[in-house]
Amino acid sequence: MAQDTPKDNAGFTLPPPAAEPAPATTPATPATTAAVETAPALEQVGATDTSSRDTLIGGAVLLILFVAFFFAKNAYANGLVGKRVSPNKANASGWWLFIFLASLATAVVLAAVNSHKFLAPLFMGPLVLVGLVALVLTFTSSRN
Template identity: 55%
Template sequence: MAQDQKDQKDQSGFALPAPQTAGANAASAATMSSSASVTHTEVFTSTTTSVNVDTSSRDLMIGGAILLVLFVAFFFARGAYANTLVAKRVPPNKANAAGWWLFVFLASLSVGVVLSAVNPARFLAPLIIAPLAVVAVVAIVLMILSGRK
């Protein structure tokens, strides 16, 4: 008898109920209340093996609109940065080049962030993020080098 109590104690714990249809829910609710002392455990097995990577066109359009707004803002930031460099006695052609490299840097970073927000399962892959990161690093280095006097 002590062994039965030990086995019953080992088997007690949290268990998910089996999935049921709507008609069986009412009947099972009555039986569950009457047989509350019976424990039943089931093992959950996942039926999906891959991550859902479908991105709706609505999400992509929202991401594209956000990128368009950011690109317009970055264009004005490019001009302001170039004017700041000209005020610091950097030749205008070098200042303009540094401004465009700033634009490329900010654009590549924002594309990576927006893509990862739209669908991380698909767009956070190293095959997509790594080239964007390389472009960003090259652009920041060239921006600094071309912004010198």
């Protein structure tokens, strides 16, 4: 069914642009033109910095994961004691498991919070190294 009358509600309309840049009077070289054209693209109108909020959320996620890993450590140590491993060795192995899981979770959360900054080898290298050493020690310290 076609209507011949225009609608009163036009729907969503965009606001007019804030200000038009003045055109350049001198011809620019291609290198300076590219720099001038990309500079406004980096400044987004209304862009919000969410790094502090993301860091706070990442810290809360890490805290929750650490509590869960602590319970997993205790369950793993109790399981080893049930398999006739001495309680001291089982407890040490459980703590190494906790350190492995904590370093892995820390690396993942840091990569999710700010991948440009924290995926650098300076941050990820030590976390991966500690995680691998803890994983090896988890299984070697639980031997009879």
